[in-house]
Amino acid sequence: MSSIQSLAALIKPVGSLSPEMTISDVADQLLQPSHKAFLSLPVVNRQGRPLGLISRYRLQDIFMQRFGRDLWGKRSVTEAVNTESLVIALDTSLDEAARIVTAQLQYPITEDFILVDKHGCYQGLGTVLDLLKAMESRIDQRNQALSRALQELKNSQAHLIQSEKMASLGQMVAGVAHELNTPLGYVKNNVQLLRDLVQPLLELAAAQAQLSQCLQDPATPTDTVEAIFSRVQQATDQASPATFEEDFTPLLEDTLYGLEQIGELAVSLKDFARLDRAMSEDIDLNDCVRSALVIARNALKDKALVTTRLGELPLLTCTPSQINQVLLNILNNAAQAMTNSGQILIKSWADTRCAYLSIQDNGAGIPNDIQQRIFDPFFTTKAVGEGTGLGLAISYKIVQQHGGTIRFASEPGRGTRFVISLPLSQPSPLQRSA
Template sequence: MDTLPPGDAFDRELSLRELLGVFASDRLGRHLVALLGDYRLCDEKNEVVLESGNAAVDAPTIGIMLDIEPIGRLQSPANIKTLKAAAGLVEILLQSQMRYRMASRLHEEQVSHDYQRLQQEHAALLKSELKYRTLAAELEARVQAQVETLKTAERQLYQAEKLASVGQLAAGVAHEINNPIGFIRSNLISAIAYVKDISGLRPAIASGDEKKILTAWKTADMDFLLEDFQSLLQESIIGADRVARIVSDLKGFSSIEHGKEERIDLNESIRTVCNVAGSRIQQKAQLVLDLGELPALQCQPGHINDVLLAMLFNATQAVGEQGEIRISTAVEDGDICVRISDNGCGIAPENLSKIFDPFFTTREVGTGIGLGLTVSRDIVRAHGGHIEVESRVGAGTTFTVHLPLKGR
């Protein structure tokens, strides 16, 4: 297809040369030689477009018309009939060339129009893509902010729940401390009375009369008094030691020390946790410790205590009055394994996969928020370990905490 000069208007009148183009001119030239012999084809300005080479200047000429407009002339010494027929053929050829060009122009305009439309659509798409990208970024930022808010709320909720269990612990500890404080106080009251009785001997001793002294000694029942005085002081020392031990156990739960890493004896931590939680557990179940020999464990003791306590509380909540909770420790495949077993209610199979989910709880409203195991799993994972659980409804549950000795 011949291409049109750029910017050509659709209705512009084309010259004979433009209409024929190179290809049509070649073929037409050969046919005109065959028909006319010598010839000359000129445009309306009388410029030669095609010629055979020997056309006589004074040979007969016939006009070539295109859509009732003259577009050129054909000149040849051939007879006039043949010249007319040849001119007719040239006109038919020009008309078909004209139609062909019109059709190709239409096609080109359509293609160019489609291209422009596509370009506009592409630009619109780019614009809306940018809009959606901005929206997506905004949405992501909002989701991020919501996640942060939720995390904060979750942490606050956990802190609140932790405070509540600290309150429960405090009640247990108060009970534990109350008992020794009670008997230390009553012993001290007896001691004051005994000191008064001893002072009562002073006049008899001052008289120097042995008989008087002996009578006063017997009247005051001094032999029993001295013996009892000693044993009540002994008992008070034991009481004070018990208070001191409770206080030192509680220090293990101080949140200030939670972040520090230490090498600890995990069995000792278990004993401490049992002492602290003891009063709460003993009301319900019997606690059996079966602690194997363990190497020191590098960990965050405060966090590990939280895990043990959460599991111990869960076990306590699972067992009835006659229940038993057993804690055993051992080294298995490079891990320290702590097993906390109870013969309580067990976990329904459909709940087994959910117990570590945040806020999953089967407890009544106000008695648990379902974060104990979630937080425990996170702590154990942070120590490079994992927790396994086995449970049968009606038979009991065993949680096994694996803590690798080779660190994280």
């Protein structure tokens, strides 16, 4: 039935009854093996136009009466025909035909329906069961097509979310790389200075080794020994402990400080991405704030002064890498909203049910006419190539999946404040999905 596209495929070429036939003749017709599949037979006049249907149920009602066959058997079939039988044109679509049939469908089903051409002439019968099966097949096909479309949409959504994550990751990596350049630069410079500082020590060691060999050889000329001894004296003067210690210790301490900064960035990056952690765990939301600030430091340092007022928070169950992504998106947006040196205030607090986080900036704010759309996917006010419009949409979805809420208030020209609330105990579906 999957190939049925029109009513023509459902035609049953059933011979029609003439109005001159008696009711007994019709009963004999319905008893023939070729007609057992039909609930009714059409009565058609000489012009080929259907007058109606006479059904098995109607004949049963007649013949079940006392002396029914004797009283009705010789009467014309037109006295028992249902003139209100359903007639459908062949050029009617399957969907429309199904709508017409089901609108008049009664239980039990007692009649088939008549199919006519565009001139209204009888062409055959259609059975309700065949029509319903054809529609069921079409619905199955449409459901399969919708399922494929839904799966493709989910795949596209996953790709878009991944693209947004990669874009955020690209910004993050660029910021971290920039932050690493400064300590790496002076660590490299210090190592070069230390190499130059150690060079006199290496020359002194080489001269002393040569002098030792000469002294052990009795055949060494006195002039040679004196020349080498003089060289040792010069190397000793150049590698004086006072000068060496004066330069060496600060360089070494500065180098260690630079390496500590690099290590701090590496730890913050690891904590931000949670690469070595379980996807769902109990964390302090303040730790997420600190990690996000380190990662976003390059984007913020020339744009805004960040002030934190982090309260004491209980541990909450969440997926830290996702919460970090939300914070990074909001911080980056805050930085981009600053035209001159601005301020960002981050506060955290908790009650018996939720932990709260507020991120407030004094940037350009969000125009009133677009405030209702900022969480819509693909909506962005940034120039082409500067944003996908998915950052806040993904952030909204992440917070929602954690059972929390994300709200904002904004006044153009004065800034924007986002408030995130996360329940302290997550429902089990989050932990299972993680």
